[in-house]
Amino acid sequence: MDPEKFDEELEENLEAFMKVISSGKAKPYVKSQPAPKNDKGPVKTLVAANFDKIVNDESKDQFEPKYAQLAAKLKSEQPNLILAKFDATANDAPQNFNVEGFPTIFFAPSGKKSTPVKYSGNRDLDHLTEFMKKNAVKSFQKKEEL
Known part of the structure; x- marks a missing residue:
């Protein structure tokens, strides 16, 4: 990939990411197993x-x-x-x-x-x-x- 294009995309993505964080809409990553589908036991x-x-x-x-x-x-x-x-x-x-x-x-x-x-x-x-x-x-x- 062209280094200039990479830097440009990185800057755009970082700017978009920072806007999401600033708006309070970013959710933290939390490690989780999948929720059980059939959890009917006691x-x-x-x-x-x-x-x-x-x-x-x-x-x-x-x-x-x-x-x-x-x-x-x-x-x-x-x-x-x-x-x-x-x-x-x-x-x-x-x-x-x-x-x-x-x-x-x-x-x-x-x-x-x-x-x-x-x-x-x-x-x-x-x-x-x-x-x-x-x-x-x-x-x-x-x-x-x-």
């Missing part, structure tokens, strides 16, 4: 592309990662509770979900999505359930449930 699969839509749904409380026994137990009893898993090695996690080890567990209560609660307790069914009861906004309206 534990939802999160990827960077669907994270905001699922986790930041204010009508739901969310808890992650995969705890199939807990998810199966709560699926019919707590329709406002979503359990989800997210692979932070294949997807960029949002800033407020600071993954420091695997698995890292967060609870994203309804109305408090910008301040998820990190779980550091025992990873058994009883402790996980008590943690969710304590932090849930929409689920466990009758706290004596379960």
Whole structure:
């Protein structure tokens, strides 16, 4: 390619790119696996592309990662509770979900999505359930449930 033509095209592309950035219409690149097509199980699969839509749904409380026994137990009893898993090695996690080890567990209560609660307790069914009861906004309206 002719060096002058290359420089001209580069300048035009850079100028157009800067206009998009200045207008606020540029979207950041976020690494993401494809969103699952059939995600009907008790534990939802999160990827960077669907994270905001699922986790930041204010009508739901969310808890992650995969705890199939807990998810199966709560699926019919707590329709406002979503359990989800997210692979932070294949997807960029949002800033407020600071993954420091695997698995890292967060609870994203309804109305408090910008301040998820990190779980550091025992990873058994009883402790996980008590943690969710304590932090849930929409689920466990009758706290004596379960």
